Amino acid sequence: MLVAPSPTPEDLAEQIDSNPHYFQIQRRIRSLIERYLANEKLCDRLLDLPIQFQNPQPRPWKPIDWQAIDREQIIGVKPEVFLSILVGAMDTEAPIRGYTQTSRQYLEKLHPQMARFVGGTVNDNGELIEPGLWEKEERQHTPALLKIYYQLTGEKITPKLRTVRGYLPTNDAYEDLYRHGLHRVATEYGATCLYIWLMAHSTGVLQDVLEELVQDEINHMTKFWGFGVWAFPDTSLVRVGRTLMKTRHQNYKRNNLLRTLKRMMGTLKWNDWSLSNQASLIFTFIYAMRRLWIWHNSLTPEYLQELFGESCLCLVKE
Numbered sequence: 001m002l003v004a005p006s007p008t009p010e011d012l013a014e015q016i017d018s019n020p021h022y023f024q025i026q027r028r029i030r031s032l033i034e035r036y037l038a039n040e041k042l043c044d045r046l047l048d049l050p051i052q053f054q055n056p057q058p059r060p061w062k063p064i065d066w067q068a069i070d071r072e073q074i075i076g077v078k079p080e081v082f083l084s085i086l087v088g089a090m091d092t093e094a095p096i097r098g099y100t101q102t103s104r105q106y107l108e109k110l111h112p113q114m115a116r117f118v119g120g121t122v123n124d125n126g127e128l129i130e131p132g133l134w135e136k137e138e139r140q141h142t143p144a145l146l147k148i149y150y151q152l153t154g155e156k157i158t159p160k161l162r163t164v165r166g167y168l169p170t171n172d173a174y175e176d177l178y179r180h181g182l183h184r185v186a187t188e189y190g191a192t193c194l195y196i197w198l199m200a201h202s203t204g205v206l207q208d209v210l211e212e213l214v215q216d217e218i219n220h221m222t223k224f225w226g227f228g229v230w231a232f233p234d235t236s237l238v239r240v241g242r243t244l245m246k247t248r249h250q251n252y253k254r255n256n257l258l259r260t261l262k263r264m265m266g267t268l269k270w271n272d273w274s275l276s277n278q279a280s281l282i283f284t285f286i287y288a289m290r291r292l293w294i295w296h297n298s299l300t301p302e303y304l305q306e307l308f309g310e311s312c313l314c315l316v317k318e
Contacts, residue, residue: 011203012211020076022276028200029284036196036218037291039298045219046226046299050307053113056133059219061140061212065205069151073206077277081269082201083152088267089194090145090159093138098164100135101128105167106180114227137216144209181228188221189292190264193284200280229296230304 012035013028020028074082104119120132131139142159150156169176195214199207265271270278 012207013200022280025076025200025280026283029196029280030287032196032199033284033288033291036214037288037295039295042218042222042292042295043298045222047307049117049223049227052117052133056117058133058136059216062208064209066147066151068205069148069209071152073202073204075201075203077201079152081272081277082198083149084269084272085194085198086145086149087157088264088269090142090149091162091267093141093145094159095161095164096135096139096142098166100132102164102167103180103184104132106177109173110177111231134220138220141213141216144213148206148209178232181224185221185224185228188217188224189288192217192221193281193288196288197281197284225292225296226299226304227308229299230308233301
């Protein structure tokens with residue numbers, strides 16, 4: 001009696017191969033970026049922000065068959081490297097409450113609606129009453145990564161709750177928010193690229209879970225990015241670069257961006273990656289930025305004013 005073969009699960013990156021070489025992985029990455037960072041999808045995520053100000057609703061995840069995740073769904077990278085990246089990602093994702101409350105504090109004086117979207121509602125004593133929509137969506141990530149890790153190893157681990165840099169205001173709330181917002185966008189962009197890279201190195205249900213993480217990160221990155229372009233219309237590439245590279249406090253021996261990059265390289269065990277894996281991640285960052293910059297150039301002042309109204313944050317600057 002003939003038994004019908006099990007259907008092959010859809011590969012979201014197309015071009016499936018059990019042992020892909022560098023250029024096959026590159027094609028998979030390009031396919032994913034073109035799919036998830038398409039201009040119309042980014043515009044749709046930004047259009048959603050004013051709606052979420054009025055009626056915040058978490059983005060639902062599709063059903064996940066967690067038991068179906070296995071090591072055979074990892075492709076083009078050593079399983080131990082893939083696992084080390086998962087550990088690094090969950091350690092970074094875990095202190096979500098610290099991230100959201102710091103962002104809320106930078107935002108609340110200048111744009112209460114965005115502050116509420118990110119960090120929720122607090123009482124007069126600063127105690128959290130209701131988490132923000134961003135936190136409600138992001139706090140799903142660490143449990144998801146823990147489940148993936150358990151399915152791949154049979155081991156349960158506890159994420160390291162690293163210390164988050166807290167609210168450090170100066171006498172210029174406008175500049176404080178600008179600096180913080182740039183680093184928030186950079187963080188979301190980094191997470192987007194990393195999860196896209198992991199998607200390119202996975203198939204099946206494992207890839208399905210990573211897709212949910214990617215969509216959340218793109219959603220939040222797009223909202224922060226578009227809001228930032230509206231709130232700070234005088235931004236230039238020179239100012240962005242100078243702000244990211246600048247050391248803010250004398251007790252920081254290195255500038256913010258380089259310290260962050262060094263920490264992430266250590267967290268993700270970068271030195272254990274193959275040259276091919278390193279090159280494909282760098283390609284992911286470059287190709288994703290290319291797509292995002294095309295979208296960025298479509299964010300005209302007229303379009304953003306129609307979406308959010310006239311930007312008045314600059315009026316608070318002394």
